[in-house]
Amino acid sequence: MEHTGPTVMDSADAPGGPAGLARAIDRALPELVALRHHLHMHPEVAYCEHGTCAVIAQGLERLGVAHTTGWAGGTGVVAVIPATGDHAGNGRGDIDGRRAVALRADIDALPITERTGLPYASVHAGRMHACGHDGHTAILMGAARVLAAWPSRPRPVVLVFQPAEEGGGGADRMCREGLLDGARTGVAVGCAYGLHGWPDLPLGHLGTRPGPLLAATDEFEVTLHGVQCHAAYPQRGADPVLAAAQCISAAQSIASRTVGPLDSVVVSVTQVRAGTASNVIPDRAHFSGTLRTLKTQTRATVKRRFDELVRGVAGAMGCRAEIAWHDGYPVTHNDPALTERFFAAAARLVGPERVHRIEHPTMGGEDFSYYAQRVPAVFYCLGLRQQAQSPGPSLHQAEFDFTDAAIPLGVEMMVRLALEPAEPGP
Ligand SMILES: [Zn+2]
Ligand SMILES: [Zn+2]
Known part of the structure; x- marks a missing residue:
């Protein structure tokens, strides 16, 4: 009482x-x-x-x-x-x-x-x-x-x-x-x-x-595996840098197209690393960042969608994606x-x-x-x-x-x- x-x-x-x-x-x-x-x-x-x-x-x-x-x-x-x-x-x-x-x-x-x-x-x-x-x-x-x-x-x-x-x-x-x-x-x-x-x-x-x-705070780390080659002959390899650029852009569609406009989501890619020389397409590219959400259900949906998008886009570019999530605070x-x-x-x-x-x-x-x-x-x-x-x-x-x-x-x-x-x- x-x-x-x-x-x-x-x-x-x-x-x-x-x-x-x-x-x-x-x-x-x-x-x-x-x-x-x-x-x-x-x-x-x-x-x-x-x-x-x-x-x-x-x-x-x-x-x-x-x-x-x-x-x-x-x-x-x-x-x-x-x-x-x-x-x-x-x-x-x-x-x-x-x-x-x-x-x-x-x-x-x-x-x-x-x-x-x-x-x-x-x-x-x-x-x-x-x-x-x-x-x-x-x-x-x-x-x-x-x-x-x-x-x-x-x-x-x-x-x-x-x-x-x-x-x-x-x-x-x-x-x-x-x-x-x-x-x-x-x-x-x-x-x-x-x-x-x-x-x-x-x-x-x-x-x-x-x-x-x-918000809930989760972190992702993505490694894209491609095929290294001479930068002048890109047709001989699979470029993970270009694939990373496409993945990073595509990830921004999650907030606008995966969840309702009144449900808040932030996807921020904050680190990008790749390559050792200007004339070599590297065999790997990494990017990482943070995901912020306000609902348990949205958190799960967005993580699943991120995985699908990154794997799909990387695959379409001839690369393979490896994704690690580090669960942050609820x-x-x-x-x-x-x-x-x-x-x-x-x-x-x-x-x-x-x-x-x-x-x-x-x-x-x-x-x-x-x-x-x-x-x-x-x-x-x-x-x-x-x-x-x-x-x-x-x-x-x-x-x-x-x-x-x-x-x-x-x-x-x-x-x-x-x-x-x-x-x-x-
Ligand atoms: Zn603080
Ligand atoms: Zn504090």
Whole structure:
């Protein structure tokens, strides 16, 4: 049954009310900013987040929050904050219908050389926090600190510090290691929230959408086998370069002719390699790229069509195609009912005029999708844009920096979501 009464956050005067929450976050802020800057200076890429993991574990230790390390191949950290008092039950969180709420931060950096010129810029060439995961980590540490000291928690909270979002699929590994069913933590997860700092949204604003928010991301690698010959006598061989050119053009017909015009598909060929000399037709050509889709069915249809087209076109040009697919992240799908609960909680916090119902999904990808495949989940955007007119650097750019001023709202939204009454049970 859905809880319709007041939540613990509804009365400003109540012990543990909103004013107390804002004060608690204020007190934590200098430490969270310092943590963010430390992580920013010492970025670590997917599955190498050993220093980051140590800093997180030490922070949780100081807070007296129970946690386990070694997740997802070694660098993931998971903390559990139990429910309080009447809500505590047997502590497992899965007997009385109150499963835990999971809050997730990704902790990895990107292989990019930073060009911000900031005093806390990365000290490592070729590594930087260009996606703002330093901000996500600081926000989740802030939530840990506030929640651990909060007088009343209706549900257990599982804090997920997840490695390898940038291509490594750390979320999938954590799920496979039993994060959600409670195999290792003893607490089953009922729903999950994750956020991403969003340079397109103004500071103080929040946004998301029900259903698909981010795309499925798959990669293809194609090798075309032809017959090598002198470039002046092409009739003696089979030209894989010409075949590749035809395949690349034909692949663009998939979005326009294989799926409906309102169903989004991106096929981008991003690498092409062939040949060693200007007067030799090579025996092989390679091309690779990415496929982005928003529906499971479309994803399967498009992959099949791509294979048919490439094999068919290559065959018609006297070549043979070898195609390898590397499955990327699934679609990040927000649970519609939980998204409405998010919108209500967000509107109570920042006012409805600062909550955006994002109209269209974006074709980027997120491995938060693996949690959302298994439990009702919401991934939402936290505004980072400081000035109305200037767009500023975007994610994955060498000039990008997470906005410290967005940390308090990030912490408060996560804390409030954790303090919501349990979602209607199955
Ligand atoms: Zn990223
Ligand atoms: Zn990211």
